[in-house]
Structure formats: structure tokens, C-alpha cells
């Protein structure tokens with residue numbers, strides 16, 4: 001049985017050389033990214049298991065409120081999903097993984113949390129490396145963003 005970590009390990013091998021050109025730097029000690037190469041990673045799986053901005057699958061039009069963004073500022077990391085939070089429909093969890101599939105951070109939300117935003121120790125991420133942020137919605141499944149710091 002293939003695991004999420006197996007998937008991420010395989011995906012790393014398929015990343016195009018030009019992945020760095022897709023990185024969006026917003027300043028010193030601040031970084032955020034949404035990288036379209038995630039579509040290549042997801043292409044190795046059957047459809048509709050994991051979604052991204054470029055691969056919305058059965059959830060067309062839902063990427064804007066489900067794909068997590070990652071930022072670093074002043075040594076603190078932050079993952080945000082711009083999704084509402086209500087008892088019937090909310091973001092359940094954020095997870096940050098290294099390019100080796102190591103889970104660096106995870107946060108589980110309650111349906112009555114104000115927003116889907118979580119903070120992590122920014123020292124866990126290193127410049128020039130690729131990371132994967134996951135956001136899981138209780139209604140619209142699992143969404144992936146690739147981040148290069």
C-alpha cells in the first residue's frame with residue numbers, strides 16, 4: 001500500500017529542473033509560493049486523491065479557498081487556508097512536510113476555530129529547500145501546495 005510519504009518521495013524525483021523559477025519571494029526572511037509543479041506530482045496518482053491549484057479535480061473552482069499558503073517572517077512560519085470555519089464545513093488540519101516526507105509540523109483545528117491559520121517554528125525550514133503544505137477540508141478533501149524557501 002502506498003503512503004503519503006511514498007507519494008512525496010516519488011514526486012520529488014519528478015520535479016522539473018526549473019522549479020526554482022516558480023518561486024515567489026516577497027522579501028528577506030519572507031517567502032511564500034504556490035508552485036504549479038504540484039500538478040506533476042499529482043499526475044503520478046489516480047485522479048481525485050490530492051488536489052492543488054492546477055489540479056482541482058472534482059472540486060472545480062475550490063482551489064482559492066483550499067490551497068494553503070506558507071509564509072516566513074521574523075523566524076516564525078505561518079500556514080493559512082482562506083476557508084471559512086463552521087461546524088458543518090471547516091479546515092481540519094494543516095501539515096508541513098520536508099521534501100523527504102518528514103512531518104515538520106501539524107495542527108488540527110476545531111470546527112469553532114476562528115480561522116484556518118497555524119504557526120510553526122520557522123527555524124525548521126532551510127533556505128533553498130522544497131516543502132509541502134497540506135490542508136484538509138472536511139468536505140472538499142486534501143489540498144497540496146509546494147513551497148520553496
Ligand SMILES: [Fe+2]
Pocket residue numbers: 066083089090137138139140
Ligand atoms: Fe471546503
